[in-house]
Amino acid sequence: VPRGRCSEECLPGFRKSVREGYHPCCYNCAPCSEGEISNHSDSELCKKCPENEWPNKAKNTCIDKVFEYLSYEEDILVLFFSITSVIFSTTSLLILGLFFWFRTTPIVKANNRNLSFIVLLSLILSFLSVFLFLGRPVDITCMLQQVTFGIPFTISASSILAKTIMVFIAFKATRPGSS
Template sequence: MQELSDEKTKDSVGSNTPFTMTDDHSKVAQTMIPVSTCSEECLPGYRRASKPELQKCCFDCVPCSEGEISNETDSVLCHKCPEDQWPKEINQCVPKPIEFLSYKDDIMVHGVSVISVLFFLKSSMILGIFILFRDTPVVRANNQTLSFILLVSIMLSFLCVFLFLGHPTHVTCMLRQTSFGITFSVAISSILAKTIMVYMAFKTTKPGISQRKFIGVKITNCLVFLCSFLQVVLSISWLYTSPPFPESNTHLYPDRIILQCNEGSMLAFSILLGYMGLLTAVSFIVSFLARNLPDSFNEAKNITFSMLVVCSVWVAFIPAYMSVAGKNTVLVEIFAIMSSTVGILGCIFFPKCYIILVRPELNSKKSISRRKH
């Protein structure tokens, strides 16, 4: 009888044991957060967005906006990268690449440099030809000194292109616009003086006014000096009041930094270009009026074509300059500088070089007297 009671006691103990284990599991389950889609972790690159109609533990994982990142799990907010960095990925900021007209990486810089050097050498060769044949009629026509000044200013204009290339510095930013403005103003002033010389030469062919030739030379030389000096004054005033300076533009493009020259004062830059445009327009008008005057080796027609080229280039430059950004603005200005300078060189000096080198029989006093008769 006692053995049977012991077995019942063991059975009752065994039957109570499972009930005790189930109760422990329920207590553990009450301390755990239930797993659901509302409580999943937000990965880096996303942020939490709460759901007002549900519990605080429920939220959505929203990707960060463009230009922002989150590099933590369950981030509440996304943050922007520093100005010199950009989000290459949704969870990482990387440094922005720096962009400018570099001699190392930009093939356009190599092309522009080669073209500038070639035309500089051509200008030097023409200057050498004019010095070698300085006593011939075709060189002496319309004041050979003005031709030398014009050729030197053209050579310097080609060299000014290199101030627009490479890493912008304080020196290059201050010199690029002003140096070209002064040299190009000297060139246009020389062209204007040469055109006036055509008119003066026609007037001195009349009897009894031989002294006007000397007066005309003095007037033209003073004209070149005054027109160039005024541009020098404008440039110095610009550099003194609000000089250009290099800057890093981080807002133009989101993924790169543009190294450029800030012009300082756009009003001064506009006045500089406007003065050159005024000289060009006056030269074009005067040369157009003097194109048919009966003078030997009258270059007024060639000057008219050259000024037409210059006016066309710079009129097209204004909308092109305003419609591009970054280093393309510098390329547009370089194209305008080189195109206008090549137009002057080709229209005025190539025909004279053709007469000197290919048709020397036309470069003589007999040919001049035959033309007059």
């Protein structure tokens, strides 16, 4: 029986892809898509890896996913971030206490104490949100990370912008020749 072959063998990690206008035995070898493997030669289809695995570089076998995160036990960065967060949140808390203690003085009133309180509280929450990014992530911490960093940061930035606009308006109103 005569044998003919118009295509090379597709290696593991690739699948057969039919060439348009050629005989069905003629094919190209297409690499498996992201998240898929083929573990034998001349595969017709690639198989998806299970949820807790992903393909190796050759896309011929699935390997366990390795999660990398800042661990409480072994990372010097965790210690640095924790200490920095505590220092900044404590400093902000002390400043907030000073603002509250002297809230009736003219300098605090002139500094728009309500917006200052909001800025300081949101900064404290932003600094403390660092602790949600440390340790092995679980569903609840992943959800809280976005909220506890994003909302206080947005409130802080918008409050600073509001204070800046108020200063701009105050200077514009007191400029000689302005109405």
